[in-house]
Amino acid sequence: MDFDALLSKIKPDEIEKEKVESLADSMIVFINNLAIEKGISTEAFLVGSVAKKTWLSGKADIDIFLHFPLETPLDQLKEQGLYLGHECIKKMSGKWEERYASHPYVTGHINGYNVDFVPCYRIENSKQLKSAVDRTILHTHYIKNHLKEDQINDVLILKKFMEGIETYGSEFKTGGFAGYICELLILKYGSFQNVLKAAASIWKQGSVIDLEDYGTGNLFSDPLVVVDPVDKKRNVAAALTTQKMAEFIVSSRNFLKYPKIEYFNVVNHCSDINAIKNKFNVRGTKTFLICFNPPKIPADAIYPQLKKTEISLSSKLDLEGFKVFKSSYWTDESKIAFIILELGVWSIPSYKNHEGPKVWDELHQERFLSKYGNEAWVEDDRWMVKVPQNNNSVEIMLEFFLKKENIHHLRIGKHLKDAILKNNQIIEMKEFLSTENISKELLEFLDDFLNPGQNLWR
């Protein structure tokens, strides 16, 4: 396969490079001068994909780290770092918003770019780590020192492939591969093709990639272990899910067998509402959404809570005798979030048989009968009794679980619990698809729910 045409689209040309790099330079100069002027002991550095020259054309996120000496008090670091970031955004006529990782940073929207200003400590090696962001400069140095000029193309092709098959991104929403892992994989295997060949044929659950031969791979029990070359106690792939690792392996095999340029673009999901309605209809199931307003917390905090809630609701319904055929969750990260539950069994009998003690023990029999009286009977050597099952449709059961006094039966994170209790709606899919003003993104999610695995093939 000839990647030139692809590269011409995804590799930043000289104009873009010049634009991004000069913008970054001018901001760094501005901050460093202002720091001197204000007597702030810090220095701005360019880090991340722009510094490493591995960004995909049109998707440059500029990361400027403000390095403070190790002895700087944390409060002072935050205050002075955010101050310099804000001043820089103001100077560049950008818009700003503050964000939180392991500590606060500020993001500016400047000339069409997202620019992160992150105050951190200047460390020389991983032993001096004070917070997760401090490691970033070590990563940038490592890649700049080891990645050969011509391997940058391979990194870009790999990142774009990952994007196309939707395994790119280490945030919780995706659970895929970070950009830094893509770079390390190219260092390990030498080229895009070799990374795919390794994934297709060599990778197993728990495979270890250990560029610096630290021998610390067995410290981790993740699906894939990529020992951080700058910190032997860290698995760079800790956030990668088995799901995304498996999808990458399978797509790699499929691509190697029939290479097609289409693998580098996300598949076109169906967003035709009537087609989706029909697909739900023919499944012979009944699907419910529990809709609510997502809590105002970072996206990376919402997704694990949504997952946990989905699992807890599904297992509770199964325990009660319903049968969850498939479940998932979705949020636009601002106005709407929902758990989606597709049921194979959505109504259960009005009674259930409750097991009592075995008949052999007279004392246990006494206790059991004093509770249930002579409605009980014996099956083999066990007491049984019929007890009413009031919540015998899934709607009623869900309403029961989502009441303030019952929600403790579920395992739900605090923020999501509050959000659900504040306002929720249990709605059947048929009705949802008839009444709501539904976004294309949501429809595409539903299409993927109905037909998972579309992204594995082209």
Added chain:
Amino acid sequence: MDFDALLSKIKPDEIEKEKVESLADSMIVFINNLAIEKGISTEAFLVGSVAKKTWLSGKADIDIFLHFPLETPLDQLKEQGLYLGHECIKKMSGKWEERYASHPYVTGHINGYNVDFVPCYRIENSKQLKSAVDRTILHTHYIKNHLKEDQINDVLILKKFMEGIETYGSEFKTGGFAGYICELLILKYGSFQNVLKAAASIWKQGSVIDLEDYGTGNLFSDPLVVVDPVDKKRNVAAALTTQKMAEFIVSSRNFLKYPKIEYFNVVNHCSDINAIKNKFNVRGTKTFLICFNPPKIPADAIYPQLKKTEISLSSKLDLEGFKVFKSSYWTDESKIAFIILELGVWSIPSYKNHEGPKVWDELHQERFLSKYGNEAWVEDDRWMVKVPQNNNSVEIMLEFFLKKENIHHLRIGKHLKDAILKNNQIIEMKEFLSTENISKELLEFLDDFLNPGQNLWR
């Protein structure tokens, strides 16, 4: 509790005794004379409850055993035994029917009594046993030699109690206590009250009663072990089910706590068809009957096959994703037999998710995908594929299983399989209760199905 009133009803009075015993005597005299006349080397003996004087008033079954010398060829024993039986029935102006136990015998309906004529070998001890019926004379001797005159009342009360709570009878239909066990229990514990006290408080799963201290109780793994005093290698209670043993234990406790004369009569089951209809309705389940003509085989052979079929059908439906809430079977032993299946889940989705291999192995993936193509997807590290589920209502599923080409999926005895294939009807309970001319006995069975355990209390 004063048992005199009860005994006056259940103990044969002098008139009944005289009538039964003189009838038996005259038949024995007739047979023995005829045998001499015809040169047949045999002797008729009275055995069973009439010989032991432990029959319940009005329920005398007369058992006449024709003892042949051990050296008699089996063919000759059968031929001459049946001949003498037939001649006796003819002489007494009775009606006859031939039956089969371990070997053939003939039953006569004479003056309102059932009289069994059973040819067998005359043995002195269990080592000489040639067939199961040979043992009967040893049993009769043992009880006549050991049961005290006043314990006969206790045997009668115990048998009547067993009848009342429906645990009496060792045939497969009931799976309860044989008359002989009742006699042995009285020998062991001395009185009716003591038998109940032992069952209530001492009996455990696998309890051993070993009147002759043979020490062979550990040879058996049945719910209750009653070592036969005339054959240490036989458990008299081998046919007793855990179910019936448990019911006897529980009823004994209930009786000892609040003794009531009503325990000696079978409970009045509801036979109001509308009440039964309503009870089925409010359960929120759906009940189906698979009706067919029972095969022409002895009742003791039908019941185990019905049970096996019930279990096989239930487990198959559960495996397919339906949920059997309760199941049973019934037959009038002549015209109709059915398996009854009450379902909590009677329809399932149009598709099911079929698990494929894990993704790690490229070869297994190839095989799987060559079969299912790119309809497949990945869940965690496992290939999955949606396959159509055609039999997604329980009626259709049952029809499928009962087809000639599919019935081998079920574990069904040969006779029942032939009977079901010849002619069967799958009918919903609602419809069955609306259209059929339903016997009182069947309605009472349905009432017991809906409310099991009624016989445990009064």
